Amino acid sequence: MRTHFCGLVDEALVGQTVTLCGWADVARNMGHFVFIDLRDHEGIVQVVAEPSDGDGGRDVVEAAAKVGYEDCLRITGTVRRRQNPNPKIHTGQVEVVAEKIEVLNKAEPLPFHAHENPGEDIRLKYRYLDLRTPDMQRKMRTRTKLVSALRAWLDARGFQDIETPILTKATPEGARDFLVPARMHEGEFYALPQSPQLFKQILMMAGFDRYYQIARCFRDEALRADRQLEFTQLDMEFAWVDEKIVQDTVEAMVRDVFREVMGVELDATFPRMTWAEAMRRYGSDKPDLRIGLELVDVAELVKNCEFAAFTAAANDPDGRVAALRIPGGASLSRKQIDEYAAHAAKFGAKGLAYAKIDDAGAVNSPIQKFFAEDAFKALLDAVGLRNGDIAFFGAGNYKTVSDSMGALRLKAGKDFNLVQDGWKPLWITDFPMFEWDDEEQRYVALHHPFTAPAVDSIADLRTNAKTAVSRGYDMVLNGNEIGGGSIRIHNSAMQSAVFELLGIGAEEAEGKFGFLLDALKYGAPPHGGIAFGIDRIAALMAGTESIRDVIAFPKTTTAQCLMTGAPSPVPDKQLAEVHVQVREKGADKA
Known part of the structure; x- marks a missing residue:
């Protein structure tokens, strides 16, 4: 033709x-x-x-x-x-x-021109037209090159591409599962996999040594720019390895793939940073190192001031008082400062104190009156405040202060053009094993319940659960977590102990994970792995902030496909075939 x-x-x-x-x-x-x-x-x-x-x-x-x-x-x-x-x-x-x-x-009059930007809803409704545009063609081609390069790299190094089930068993941890009624088993359900995690561990126990899969995964969770209900990840698992072997291998893969797809040379060695250091310096476990701003802990300098919010947090073992200096930030108006406070509030901050010094050296701060003159000067000196700068202060629970001040750091970096060009990868290591969930009054796994602790003794883990460190690791690139993994638990007794600490009783563990606990008893080798977000990496390579721009048919933030009209009602006859009845909205509250 x-x-x-x-x-x-x-x-x-x-x-x-x-x-x-x-x-x-x-x-x-x-x-x-x-x-x-x-x-x-x-x-x-x-x-x-x-x-x-x-x-x-x-x-x-x-x-x-x-x-x-x-x-x-x-x-x-x-x-x-x-x-x-x-x-x-x-x-x-x-x-x-x-x-x-x-x-x-012949084409009928189109709802939008290929050289226009009509808004995302129109683009997604007429996705077939949107995908014709040169920009979307370029982005999707970048994704294709990425996946092709990953496959070629792994195939050449002896990794086996093995498919794992899409219809599987519901899990109790992480995001909500998508459930699929089992027509041949009345009242029972399959779940779509949130990841191939347990299957790839079983493959290591089965002797396959090195596995990979370009896997489709499903999570029934709120959507945002970097999340979708269904997404694609490169899943990998290795037998007989420790953290260094996994990290060195996939680091080489990422360097080679970026060179092939984009002509970009990443660092010869990616820096390592512990989770604790990342939170202390950047208020984030995925810090964007292109922004030079860092947080400064000032609790010791404010313990005895007269500002109650500072003293309460500074004297609380679980509290934090941190400052962020923004060079040139004294130009911010009161309205703009309020906008920064509102941004911090989105991440749990109850207030935002500040101090700024104008170009002539005059200090303007609503908290200055709570300090003796020399104490306030010492505080500003510790933060490094100079003429023309502003410093924001956060006080409260350690996590809330870290999250909110980390978010302000990113906002300031963009607002003041402090984001450097280039690519800044790094490894985040030594994550906490658990975090406490106040709502459920129990520990939850920071990564997942199959991550190995950095201790060999079950007694040590139980005694020090609050401060226990895991053998988990994330790869971060320009402020985006692009890959996450860990060394896995390969001992049945340790796995049972972790389930117990997570509030998963022996009966529940046997019912949901009995096959895993059994497999761990039959000579399971030490093993570990990692999963990379294909959508996130493709978005970074394509120069877009939303993964929807590198997915052919994505969902909206309200979890809809505007082109096909999914989700949609199902006829009663079809529901009856799978033994499902839809309850009226609010019926469970009657």
Whole structure:
């Protein structure tokens, strides 16, 4: 049907006849001449219809004059050099002189133009049109190159691509499962996998040594720019390894893949940073190192001041008082400072104190009155405040202060153009084993319940559960967690002890994880692994903040597919076949 792709026509084809297929990106009628920019997935080439001897030339010009935006065309013509080259595109040195123009499918008036940005809802409703645009074609091609490079790298190093089940068993930890009624087992359900975690561990116990899978995963959780109900991850698992082997291997993979896909050279060795250090310096377990700002702990300097919010947090073993200095931030107006306070409040902060020094050296701070003169000067000196700067102060629970001040650090970095160019990867290690859930009054796993603790003794783990450190690790790139993993528990007794600390009793553990506990008894090797978010890495490579831009058919933030109308009601007859009855909304409260 065609001889060449539009975007690949170049000077080597001058004088040759080609047949091209694509969409009319732009049609310009100049009277005697008509220019059509013909587009396919490889790019755009200029086609010109011009008069020539005989009726053929007139017919071509008339056909070209009727071409509308996004008409689906097949054009045959001769390649020649352009009189006015366009150096911005691959085909810019040539054009195709049309000899025959066929309209394969006439396009009705479109809801939006390919060169417009009509808003995400319209783009997702007409996703097939959105995906035609050169920008979306580029982003999706980047994703394809990424997945291809990952597969080639892993295949060349002896990793086995093994599929794991999509219909599996519901789990009690993490996000909510998507449930699938089992028609042949009345009243019972499958769950869609949140990850292949347990299956890949079983594969290590089964002797496969090195596994990978480009896996589809499902989590029934709130959506945002970097999350979807269904997503894709590169899942990996290794037998007979420790943290260093896993980290060194996948670090080499990431470096090679970035070089191949983007021509980018990442650091020869990624820096390592403990979770505790990351939270202390950056208020985040995925710090963006392109921003040079760091938090400063000042609890010791405010313990005896007269500001109650500071003294309460400074004297609380679980509290924190931290400051963030923003160079040039004294230019912030009172309204802008209030906006920073509102931003911190989104992350749990109950207030935001500040101090700023104008260019002449005058101090402006609502908390200055609570300090002796020398004590306040010592506080500002500790923060490093200089003329023209502002410092924000957060006080309260350690986690809340870290989260809110870390969020302010990111906002200030963007607002004051402090984000450096380039790529800043790092490893975050030594995560807490557990965190306390006040609502459920129990420990929950910070990574997942199969992560090994950094102690060999069950007694030590039970005694020091609050401060226990895990053998988990995350890879972070430019403030995004792109991969997370750990060394796994390979001892049945230790796994049972962890379940117990998480409030999972022996009966529940046997019912939900009995197959794992049994497998651990039969010579399970030490093993560990990691999973990388394909969507997140592709978004970073494509230069977009939303993973929806690198997923062909994503859901909205309200968990809908606007193109197909999913989710949608199901007829009662179909529900009856799977033994399910829909309760009216609010019926459980009656």
